[in-house]
Amino acid sequence: xxxxxxxxxxxxxxxxxxxxxxxxxxxxxxxxxxxxxxxxxxxxxxxxxxxxxxxxxxxxxxxxxxxxxxxxxxxxxxxxxxxxxxxxxxxxxxxxxxxxxxxxxxxxxxxxx
Amino acid sequence: xxxxxxxxxxxxxxxxxxxxxxxxxxxxxxxxxxxxxxxxxxxxxxxxxxxxxxxxxxxxxxxxxxxxxxxxxxxxxxxxxxxxxxxxxxxxxxxxxxxxxxxxxxxxxxxxxxxx
Numbered sequence: 454x455x456x457x458x459x460x461x462x463x464x465x466x467x468x469x470x471x472x473x474x475x476x477x478x479x480x481x482x483x484x485x486x487x488x489x490x491x492x493x494x495x496x497x498x499x500x501x502x503x504x505x506x507x508x509x510x511x512x513x514x515x516x517x518x519x520x521x522x523x524x525x526x527x528x529x530x531x532x533x534x535x536x537x538x539x540x541x542x543x544x545x546x547x548x549x550x551x552x553x554x555x556x557x558x559x560x561x562x563x564x565x566x
Numbered sequence: 567x568x569x570x571x572x573x574x575x576x577x578x579x580x581x582x583x584x585x586x587x588x589x590x591x592x593x594x595x596x597x598x599x600x601x602x603x604x605x606x607x608x609x610x611x612x613x614x615x616x617x618x619x620x621x622x623x624x625x626x627x628x629x630x631x632x633x634x635x636x637x638x639x640x641x642x643x644x645x646x647x648x649x650x651x652x653x654x655x656x657x658x659x660x661x662x663x664x665x666x667x668x669x670x671x672x673x674x675x676x677x678x679x680x681x682x
Binding site: 502555 | 600608609610611612617654656658670672673
């Protein structure tokens, strides 16, 4: 069966420090991968998605970047964190095609201080 | 623009009563609609989806949703609410794009509170 792992679960980082969040999927190949941010426990904002290795689409220009160095690995990064980067970050994967929903990771709570 | 809306920030219902969480959509072509639930500090869990076929879709934990094309709605329902149903509920639509990339777009979420 397919599983998705996301870590760390919580992170407290000072302003101006770098960020690296990792997400990996097991049990499938060539998944579509996504990074979402959830602010204030409500709406989900799509940040990045990837349909293949090295293929990254950015939905919202901001202080973050994403990379997909391997088929089932998706990394969210920042060179210098801002206070506004605080939030709950969710990774998800799906099979190709519109009929498939997403499977989400357990999330990372990032607090920038 | 293609979008999905959840008009209620909060829904309160007494345990044992029926519940409805509302969702409306605006998409190009046939809609691919989903409902997810989120418990505190957790990822989202899939409840159900509508792709085609019967307008009434049954999902996990006794939830169902009714697709109404004329009203462009996809309301989530449950005949008898449980306290454990209290959570944040998201409606989502899979976008249609000529590029073939079709990410899910989520509504703002509705917080359901079931009172004992």
